[in-house]
Amino acid sequence: MPRKRVLVGLDIGTTKVCAIVAERDEDGEVHIAGMGRAPSVGLKRGVVTDLDATTRAIQEAIEKAERMCGHEVSSTFVAVSGQHIASQNSRGVVAVARSDRQIGESDVARVKEAARIAAIPAADREVIHLLSRHFVVDGQEGVRNPVGMFGTRLEMEAQIVTGATTLLANVVKCVREAGLEVDEMVLEPLASAEAVLSAAERDLGVAVCDIGGGTSSLGIFIDGGLVHTVVLPVGGHHITNDIAVGLRTAAAEAEKLKARYGAAASYMASEGELVEVLGVGDRDPKVLPRRFLVEIIEPRVDEILGMIRAQVRGSGYQQRIPAGMVLTGGTAQLRGLAEMATDRLGIPTRIGSPENISGLADTVNSPAYATAVGLVLYEARGRGEAFAARDRDGAGGGWWQRATAWLRGALQGE
Numbered sequence: 001m002p003r004k005r006v007l008v009g010l011d012i013g014t015t016k017v018c019a020i021v022a023e024r025d026e027d028g029e030v031h032i033a034g035m036g037r038a039p040s041v042g043l044k045r046g047v048v049t050d051l052d053a054t055t056r057a058i059q060e061a062i063e064k065a066e067r068m069c070g071h072e073v074s075s076t077f078v079a080v081s082g083q084h085i086a087s088q089n090s091r092g093v094v095a096v097a098r099s100d101r102q103i104g105e106s107d108v109a110r111v112k113e114a115a116r117i118a119a120i121p122a123a124d125r126e127v128i129h130l131l132s133r134h135f136v137v138d139g140q141e142g143v144r145n146p147v148g149m150f151g152t153r154l155e156m157e158a159q160i161v162t163g164a165t166t167l168l169a170n171v172v173k174c175v176r177e178a179g180l181e182v183d184e185m186v187l188e189p190l191a192s193a194e195a196v197l198s199a200a201e202r203d204l205g206v207a208v209c210d211i212g213g214g215t216s217s218l219g220i221f222i223d224g225g226l227v228h229t230v231v232l233p234v235g236g237h238h239i240t241n242d243i244a245v246g247l248r249t250a251a252a253e254a255e256k257l258k259a260r261y262g263a264a265a266s267y268m269a270s271e272g273e274l275v276e277v278l279g280v281g282d283r284d285p286k287v288l289p290r291r292f293l294v295e296i297i298e299p300r301v302d303e304i305l306g307m308i309r310a311q312v313r314g315s316g317y318q319q320r321i322p323a324g325m326v327l328t329g330g331t332a333q334l335r336g337l338a339e340m341a342t343d344r345l346g347i348p349t350r351i352g353s354p355e356n357i358s359g360l361a362d363t364v365n366s367p368a369y370a371t372a373v374g375l376v377l378y379e380a381r382g383r384g385e386a387f388a389a390r391d392r393d394g395a396g397g398g399w400w401q402r403a404t405a406w407l408r409g410a411l412q413g414e
């Protein structure tokens with residue numbers, strides 16, 4: 001089946017909705033052709049709280065991207081985040097069907113299904129990803145692709161990522177009301193990883209953490225694949241809020257101060273630097289040492305990094321990620337964050353911006369666009385196709401069928 005030439009990614013974040021339209025040439029290179037961005041007010045901590053506002057923001061972002069590239073788009077890959085996301089290990093086992101004991105595609109499909117069923121998510125949860133970690137053929141571990149091998153017993157070690165059915169259905173509903181179909185949903189750090197990680201980092205073992213406005217989503221990759229994920233309900237909004245309260249100024253002013261003069265640690269602000277802070281309402285502006293601002297930011301950054309560190313340690317994979325941590329998301333632009341994170345997390349940390357793209361590469365050259373760019377790369381590289389295709393055929397009665405059935409019921413009931 002020839003793959004689609006036009007690729008679409010939609011990142012519905014807590015601060016912005018970002019749509020990217022890309023084209024893939026015959027060599028598989030991905031050119032960013034259009035990008036649209038709209039402020040997002042309909043989400044809290046990565047979860048939709050206002051359907052209409054979110055739908056409008058999606059429409060605005062998509063229209064801008066369409067206008068920029070001249071393509072009309074009808075379906076999209078969508079990033080998902082939120083504290084309801086969870087991941088777990090699962091193992092499927094089947095007997096090889098063919099009498100000559102050669103393993104075929106159908107055995108692999110059956111063992112995937114067995115791994116999916118073995119995990120049995122609760123009735124109110126849906127499987128977003130079923131990621132193969134490796135196969136075991138007659139007790140032989142570490143097989144990457146068993147098709148064509150001989151064996152009697154085929155096992156699959158899988159990582160299963162699930163989310164709350166209703167929260168995922170709300171996202172689907174907003175996208176559809178904005179006039180698009182959802183091709184596939186992709187976990188935020190899985191998408192971001194596509195845009196920022198090198199193959200060498202993936203093979204060595206690495207963590208990606210996307211620190212956005214309302215969420216910080218962590219993914220740990222070992223032997224090329226995702227082995228652990230968690231979404232924490234903290235992000236740049238908390239820093240902005242602390243500044244607004246601490247300096248008694250409006251959120252918009254706090255946001256500006258953070259981006260212009262902010263830094264992760266107070267030693268980064270030299271003595272004697274001054275900043276002007278607008279007062280609320282008709283109060284006069286104040287002039288304060290920049291260090292005041294940074295001293296407000298530092299403890300919150302410390303807290304967020306502490307939460308990330310606890311998750312990395314708790315995962316049990318801390319010793320297996322020699323390539324360290326790559327930070328993405330808008331908050332990764334905070335001055336000095338990589339240094340502070342290297343210190344607090346105790347692993348080498350760098351900031352990741354989208355790589356391996358052409359076209360409007362400059363427009364999306366920021367860690368804030370890692371997720372949206374990662375979505376089109378995820379699609380271009382055919383990462384999730386097999387599972388999604390089977391789901392679309394209805395063989396597994398996957399989340400897509402159930403989410404749409406749920407939606408149809410909900411829409412009829414309105």
Ligand SMILES: Nc1ncnc2c1ncn2[C@@H]1O[C@H](COP(=O)(O)OP(=O)(O)OP(=O)(O)O)[C@@H](O)[C@H]1O
Pocket residue numbers: 012013014015016017040045046081211212213214215216235236237240255258259260262328329330331332333334335367368
């Ligand atoms: N230069 C900067 N310095 C510090 N923080 C910044 C800077 N630029 C943007 N941010 C912060 O980045 C955050 C937005 O990041 P991003 O665009 O990744 O969020 P999002 O994807 O909309 O949210 P989420 O993924 O949490 O749902 C905001 O809190 C914003 O204040």
Ligand SMILES: [Mg+2]
Pocket residue numbers: 011013014188210212213329371
């Ligand atoms: Mg985000």
